[in-house]
Amino acid sequence: MEEVTLLSPAKINFFLEVLGKREDGYHEVRTALALIDLCDEVHLQRRTSGLEVKCSDPRAPQGPANLAYQAAELFFHARGLGGIGLTIFIQKRIPVAGGLGGGSSNAAATLWGLNQLFDLRLSREELQKLGARLGSDVPFFLTEGVALAEGRGDLLTPLPPLPPLWVVLVNPGLEVSTAWAFSKLKMGLTSPDPDINIIDLMCRGGFPAILARAANSLEAPVFECYPILGELKQRFLSWGARPALMTGSGPTVFGAFPDEGIARACRDYFSMGGYFTALCRTLDHNPIFKGWKGG
Numbered sequence: 485m486e487e488v489t490l491l492s493p494a495k496i497n498f499f500l501e502v503l504g505k506r507e508d509g510y511h512e513v514r515t516a517l518a519l520i521d522l523c524d525e526v527h528l529q530r531r532t533s534g535l536e537v538k539c540s541d542p543r544a545p546q547g548p549a550n551l552a553y554q555a556a557e558l559f560f561h562a563r564g565l566g567g568i569g570l571t572i573f574i575q576k577r578i579p580v581a582g583g584l585g586g587g588s589s590n591a592a593a594t595l596w597g598l599n600q601l602f603d604l605r606l607s608r609e610e611l612q613k614l615g616a617r618l619g620s621d622v623p624f625f626l627t628e629g630v631a632l633a634e635g636r637g638d639l640l641t642p643l644p645p646l647p648p649l650w651v652v653l654v655n656p657g658l659e660v661s662t663a664w665a666f667s668k669l670k671m672g673l674t675s676p677d678p679d680i681n682i683i684d685l686m687c688r689g690g691f692p693a694i695l696a697r698a699a700n701s702l703e704a705p706v707f708e709c710y711p712i713l714g715e716l717k718q719r720f721l722s723w724g725a726r727p728a729l730m731t732g733s734g735p736t737v738f739g740a741f742p743d744e745g746i747a748r749a750c751r752d753y754f755s756m757g758g759y760f761t762a763l764c765r766t767l768d769h770n771p772i773f774k775g776w777k778g779g
Contacts, residue, residue, distance in 0.1 A: 485600065485601055485603070486529065486530050486601075487527065487528060487529040487530065487601075488527075488528050488597045488600050488601050488775050489525055489526070489527045489528075489597075489775065490525070490526045490528075490593040490596065490597050490771075490772055490774075490775040491523040491524075491525060491526075491593075491771035491772065491774065491775075492523055492524040492525065492526045492574075492578075492586075492589040492590050492592070492593040492625075492772060493519045493520060493521065493522065493523045493589055493625070493629075493767065493770070493771055493772065494519070494520050494522040494523070494578045494584035494585060494586060494589065494764075495517050495518065495519055495520065495584060495585040495589070495621070495624065495625070495731075495732075496517070496518055496520055496584070496651060496729075496731045496738055497515050497516065497517055497583075497700060497729070497731050497732050498516055498517075498518060498694065498695060498698050498727060498729060498740070499514075499515060499516040499694060499697065499698055499699060499700075500513065500514075500515040500516075500699070500700040500701055500702065500732070501513065501514045501515070501699065501701050502666070502669055502701040502702065506636065510620070510636035511636065511666055511669075512634075512635065512636070513633065513634065513635075513636065513637055514632070514633075514634050515632070515633050515634075515637065516630075516631070516632050516633075516643065516694060517624055517630070517631055517633060518629065518630045518646050518766050518767070519625075519629035519630070519766070519767040519770060519771075520651050520653075520764040520765065520766055520767060521764050521765050521766075521767055521771075522577060522578055522584070522653065522762050522764045523577060523578070523771060524574055524575060524576050524577055524578050524586060524589065524590060524593075525574070525575040525577075526552065526572065526573075526574050526590055526593040526594060526597060527572070527573040527574075527575070528570060528571075528572055528594065528597045528598065528601055529570070529571045529573075530568070530569065530570060530601065531569035531570060531571050532569050533567070533569040534569050534570075535553065535556055535557065535569065535570050535571075535572075536553075536570075536571050536572070537550045537552055537553040537571075537572045537573075537574070538571070538572070538573045538574070539573075539574045539576055540573075540574065540575050540576050541576035541580055543580045543581075543659075544574065544576055544580050544587075550572075550574075550587070550590075551587040551588060551590060551591035551618055551619060551622075552572050552574060552587075552590040552591050552593075552594040553572065554591065554618055555590075555591040555592075555594040555595050555598075555614075555615070555618055555622075556570055556572060556594055556598060558614055558617060558618065559594070559595055559598045559599075559614065560598075562614060563602070563604060565602065570598075572594060574590055579655045579736060579760055580659065581659040581660065581661065582655050582659075582734075582735065582736040583660065583662075583730065583731045583732030583733050583734045583735065583736045584653075584731060584732065584736055585621050585624075585625065585732065587619075588615075588618075588619050588620075588621035588622045588624075588625055589621075589625045589772075591615065591618050591619065591622050591625075592611075592615055592622050592623075592625030592626050592772060593625070593772050593775075595611045595614060595615055595622075595626070596611060596626065596772050596773065596775065597775055599611060600775055608626050608627075611626050612626045612638075612640075616638045620633075620636045620637030620638050621637060623638050623640060624637070624640060625770070625772060626770075626772070627640060627642060627770065628642065628645075628769060628770050629645070629767050629768070629769060629770045630642070630643045630644065630645055630646055631643055645766075645768035646766040646768075647742075647766075648742075648765065648766060649740045649741065649742060649765070649766045650740070650741045650742070650743070650744050650746075650747035650748075650763065650764070650765060651738050651739070651740050651741075651747075651763075651764045651765065651766060652720070652725070652738060652739050652741070652747055652750050652751045652754065652761065652762070652763055652764075653736055653737075653738050653760075653761060653762040653763075653764060654716050654720075654736065654737050654738070654754045654759050654760070654761050655735060655736040655737075655759060655760040655761075656712050656713070656716065656735060656759050656760075657759070657760065658710060658712075658713075658734070658735040659735070660706060660710070660733050660734045660735045661733070662732070662733040664733075665702050665705060665706050665733035665734065666702070666733070668705035668706070668708075668709070669701065669702060669704075669705050670704075670705070695726065695727055695740070696726075698727030698729050699729070700729050700730050700731075702730065702732070702733050702734065703717075703729075703730045703734075706730060706733065706734045706735070707730075710734070710735060713730060713734055713735055713737055716737040716754075717729070717730065717737050719753075719754075720737065720738075720739035720750070721739075723739060723741075723746065723749075723750045723753070724741070724746065725738075725739025725740055725741055725750070726740065726741075727739075727740055728740075740766075747763060748763060751763045
């Protein structure tokens with residue numbers, strides 16, 4: 485096989501709690517994540533030598549700073565594949581630095597695609613271990629698509645698929661650094677809720693119980709600096725979204741709806757404001773694993 489193309493999905497956090505600072509400098513988190521069908525495309529093509537990354541969105545890193553580039557370097561080094569050339573082209577649809585995990589998803593797609601390209605048949609677990617060296621979110625994108633993440637985000641417990649939900653995304657064009665958002669979090673003003681145990685909630689009430697407790701610890705510091713995001717959340721709530729939440733470190737805010745018609749009307753409403761908007765569905769499978777050979 486000389487080339488492969490993979491869909492690289494976005495994620496939303498429908499629960500995110502920051503529990504404290506770890507000795508390694510990361511934060512201890514507890515978060516429930518789900519894939520949605522807003523996808524980049526990652527195209528991998530073998531070449532005679534060299535490694536390059538090109539992206540359709542100029543705001544995304546085009547070279548070694550790109551996580552997909554780093555994923556390829558790590559994969560080649562780990563498998564002793566020195567001297568092999570590769571071109572990675574990423575057709576971006578997921579907003580850059582939007583809290584939707586686009587860069588981590590691209591890295592995961594690159595690892596899985598290289599596994600196919602070289603027919604190495606590494607397990608998901610082996611690739612997740614590599615991915616964890618690139619970023620906390622990368623291992624999640626090598627799951628089936630709904631999981632509880634703990635530790636620094638790399639300790640994963642699979643959760644059952646979400647019930648079908650329509651998800652409206654709104655991004656007002658800001659870029660919020662994850663490191664900045666965590667640095668602004670005042671841990672003394674946030675306390676972990678000992679009553680929230682995602683697994684227990686699943687057993688007692690399923691996803692409706694989890695969605696009823698939807699929260700994001702990073703909203704307070706990010707909303708303080710960017711009040712428009714809090715306003716967007718309130719508008720979602722007025723449309724009946726349950727939950728309405730900032731995903732990750734922002735700045736994308738989402739609202740979830742069981743009814744397609746209301747979701748489409750809500751998407752159209754936000755579109756009139758000139759924001760990036762998208763209407764998505766939650767996924768019950770991970771499209772990364774459905775890679776197809778290029779032409």
